[in-house]
Amino acid sequence: MEQEQKLIRNSIELKTIYELYYSELCIKAAKILGNNQDAEDVVQEVIIEFWNKRSEISIENPRAYLYRSVYNRSLNLLKKNIKLNSEEIIEFENFPLESSIVETLEEKELHAKIEKAIQELPEKTRAVFVLSRFEDKTYKEIAEDLDISIKTVESQISAALKILRKKILKV
Amino acid sequence: MQLDKINIELLIHKQLRGEISQDEQALLGEWRLIPENEIYYQDLVEIWNQSKNVLSSSLNFDYRNAYNRHLNKLSENNTQEVKPKVLSISLLRKIAAIFILGLVAMWWFTSGNQIKINTPGYHLLAEGSEIYLSENSTLGIDSKDNRKVYLDGQAFFKVSRDEKHPFVINANSGKVEVLGTEFEVNERGVFVKKGKVRVSNPQNSQSIILVENENAQFESLNQISLNDENQFNWFTERLAFKNTPMSKVVKEISEVYNVHVTIDDNSSETNCLFNSKSLCKLNLHEVFDVLSSAYDCNIKETSHGNYVITNLKCK
Known part of the structure; x- marks a missing residue:
């Protein structure tokens, strides 16, 4: 009886964890990784680990714990991806001035274009951009998280903005 | 630093993040005086601002x-x-039915083979249904058939759908069987929103099937049409907000969680309109997380049970 009660309680808890956190954790991971499948894999690994460890460690704030774990694990994968896709950034000529985004694009259209453009950035550039944009990290934090220099972070941020604008304006 | 040597995108980015130094600010200001440059500046500002939310809206993950x-x-x-x-x-199984069960008076738990839940609040049952149990209430789940439950007190149910296997709620004043539908129950009886529900009175083994927009009372089991369905919404509308001013949101949160939440005087914009699905499943800190991410505001506990929201900005 007690055993069964425990089983039921456990499954209630586990489902609640998935229900409350799965989707938002996946969104967080997907923003960092730029890939939904990878994001779901990362989140599932984190929850499984969390579940297996729950009796050994005391976790006061599961949400914060899960968020931190998802972030760290996403970072690890991100670093691997950057190494695999270490394409050099194409040097961009000076910015084109023929038209402006504000005047030419509707908001909805702009959102779709920005989304696509972010996904198409070279992996390192994208990584730096999303950590700054979605995680609100400083240059120093990004440099530490990705094991790169602050100089590189700065040049990647600049490259990201240049490329994004160019891609968005391109018909 | 000369204007043609600087990394202008980086300066703009620093400006957007509020990390720009005074020297850099002056430099950027000078650069922006040229109309072409100003257009470029505005474009980058737009990209930065608009990109904040681009991915969240299009991403959708199912936990099941x-x-x-x-x-x-x-x-x-x-x-x-x-x-x-x-x-x-x-x-x-798809979750298909929503109802509220509120049956006062004592329920005698006859059989011993039950798993009992008596913590007030949200619970997920093993077979997929969800309940929100009121204070001083107990729910028993039949250990052999987990779609058979016994209720003493009051609860909100969201029942997973299984046509072949009805979800049965027993209470001393009546019995409710869910046949795959949407309905609500309170202490007086049952109100059906959609589909069919069977309600029976174990004392005289009378039973009745209710259809859309009908209700019945456990005592008499007379069918009556009901107009005012709002009286059943006490649960589902809790902490759900539609264009609600923040001042009101804060008041309701204070009531539900029995705390005292205020907005500090410097946040003049207490009339930001807040929209949200019902937050009733979340604990207080999770509710605060939702608020602080919606408004970039800070929420601090000043003393036990007293919270202050600072830096509230409407979006």
């Missing part, structure tokens, strides 16, 4: 598959956490 995979993994490992078989099957 992942949860089932996790359950499978656990049973493979054959650890203590193996779930009763019925679990994984029931999870696939």
